[in-house]
Amino acid sequence: GQNIDQPTEMTATEGAIVQINCTYQTSGFNGLFWYQQHAGEAPTFLSYNVLDGLEEKGRFSSFLSRSKGYSYLLLKELQMKDSASYLCAVSPPILTGGGNKLTFGTGTQLKVEL
Amino acid sequence: GAGVSQSPSNKVTEKGKDVELRCDPISGHTALYWYRQSLGQGLEFLIYFQGNSAPDKSGLPSDRFSAERTGGSVSTLTIQRTQQEDSAVYLCASYVQGGSGANVLTFGAGSRLTVL
Numbered sequence: 160g161q162n163i164d165q166p167t168e169m170t171a172t173e174g175a176i177v178q179i180n181c182t183y184q185t186s187g188f189n190g191l192f193w194y195q196q197h198a199g200e201a202p203t204f205l206s207y208n209v210l211d212g213l214e215e216k217g218r219f220s221s222f223l224s225r226s227k228g229y230s231y232l233l234l235k236e237l238q239m240k241d242s243a244s245y246l247c248a249v250s251p252p253i254l255t256g257g258g259n260k261l262t263f264g265t266g267t268q269l270k271v272e273l
Numbered sequence: 274g275a276g277v278s279q280s281p282s283n284k285v286t287e288k289g290k291d292v293e294l295r296c297d298p299i300s301g302h303t304a305l306y307w308y309r310q311s312l313g314q315g316l317e318f319l320i321y322f323q324g325n326s327a328p329d330k331s332g333l334p335s336d337r338f339s340a341e342r343t344g345g346s347v348s349t350l351t352i353q354r355t356q357q358e359d360s361a362v363y364l365c366a367s368y369v370q371g372g373s374g375a376n377v378l379t380f381g382a383g384s385r386l387t388v389l
Contacts, residue, residue, distance in 0.1 A: 163315070192377075194380075199382070200382055201276075201277070201364070201379075201380040201381055202364070202380045203380070204377045204379070207377070246315070248316075250376070259304070259306075259368055259376040259378060260306070260318055260321055260329060261316075261318070261378060262318070263308075263315040263317075264315050265313070265314060265315040266315060
């Protein structure tokens with residue numbers, strides 16, 4: 160089975176740093192995606208981790224620990240436009256034949272305040 | 274096209290009516306996915322196409338739901354005899370091989386279905 164947990168809501172202050180955690184228990188695992196989704200819009204790709212460690216991309220970084228079934232998304236120098244839902248998603252092993260059938264968590268709604 | 278296009282963006286229908294939702298993926302993307310997003314829920318996988326065939330239909334919630342893809346491009350998701358619990362945003366995504374080896378799904382903005 161698949162179980163992906165992330166906090167429902169978080170609030171942070173403009174200019175601050177926020178860490179959004181994601182834990183997963185899945186029957187198969189290849190890699191972990193983070194997507195950003197503004198209300199009424201398409202989810203957009205932020206990051207992908209397949210190996211343990213930290214991937215940095217501008218103000219956004221993503222971390223993965225395969226042994227712990229744990230990932231986080233780190234957002235630095237928060238801006239008001241970062242207010243959105245952040246979706247954690249797990250991709251299956253390539254040989255399962257499911258293409259890139261992602262399993263998503265329920266998303267973390269981040270509110271950035273002045 | 275430049276992105277994944279979905280239509281209609283909003284659909285309000287009466288219980289018992291049939292609806293068709295359309296997805297136009299990024300040109301050249303062979304893989305296409307349908308997901309459903311209900312209020313307070315994560316994205317729920319419905320069906321996956323590789324070309325015109327659907328190797329995985331496991332997420333379709335009932336036999337009222339069907340989907341097809343023609344010409345390896347446009348896909349239509351059909352919901353027959355709609356029920357109120359079908360109200361959700363239906364998202365379509367297509368698939369590109371990323372430079373880092375990631376196979377990144379690119380999503381459309383979705384079709385919001387409201388069943389009265």
